[in-house]
Amino acid sequence: MPEPFREVAETAARRAGALLRAHAGAARAVTTKSSPINLVTEIDRQAEALIEDTIRARFPHHALLGEEGGMRGAGSATHRWIIDPIDGTTNFVHGLPLFSVSIGLEVDGRVQTGVVYDPSRDECFVAERGGGAYLGTRRLAVSATASLGSSLLATGFPYDVRDTPDNNLAEYAAFTRQNRSVRELGSAAITLAWVAAGRLDGYWELVLGPWDVAAGWLLVEEAGGRVTDLTGGPLNLGSPAVVASNGHIHADMLATLRAVRA
DSSP: OOOOHHHHHHHHHHHHHHHHHHHTTOOOSOEESSSTTOEEOHHHHHHHHHHHHHHHHHOTTSEEEETTTEEEOTTOSSEEEEEEEEETHHHHHTTOSOOEEEEEEEETTEEEEEEEEETTTTEEEEEETTTEEEETTEEOOOOOOOOGGGOEEEEOOOTTTTTOSOSSHHHHHHHHTTSSEEEOOSOHHHHHHHHHTTSOSEEEESOOOHHHHHHHHHHHHHTTOEEEOTTSSOOOTTSOOEEEEOSTTHHHHHHHHHHHHO
16 A cells, blocks of 8 residues: 555645635744744644644654754654645735745655645645646646747745845836736746646746745646756755746746846
């Protein structure tokens, strides 16, 4: 019998999502981390603890990497759960219903299971390597948009956007002049899930954490899309700078980034 990784990931995500739904827009003890716009709340920590408890009940020896708690329990070198308890904390704090729970399972250095749960819409995106990506019972497929000019893209900005010259503003301006529009959703995990679902045609972001992309990366690939780093090489999960697309517009996205960043 196969290990119930997908079942455990989905259960953990839904439990954390229920907690988020109950507290959206009402979080107390809001503090900052690396910058004044990088927020964390007591609900982030409670949700991560809830996810960890759910996973440890079935897999007590697996390693966990959480955005809030860091790396712990590295007893298993082969299995590592990568957790973002609230992807989109700023949206969550302000009561904007665009945040998610992201859980990925890495086995022998490769993500094998991914779940992104949007509690506001009760949408659970699930992927298993080689088994496709799904929203409920509906198999996901990336969009068929063939040109950058007809595409709808999304992006995000680094937490040190106020201070760093590598702030994605020039890239944002370049893409805005070339396509239908660029959205900034505030949740990398939801953005990747929406690329997988064909709601968006592409997405790029310069600075992310492994917990932001682990599950969504697998969703896009299993839905038939492409995920690379900014130059078209393999994505580095340890320090991901991501370009994700339906595949058709990927080369044009990379060319735009290359021209701007040169």
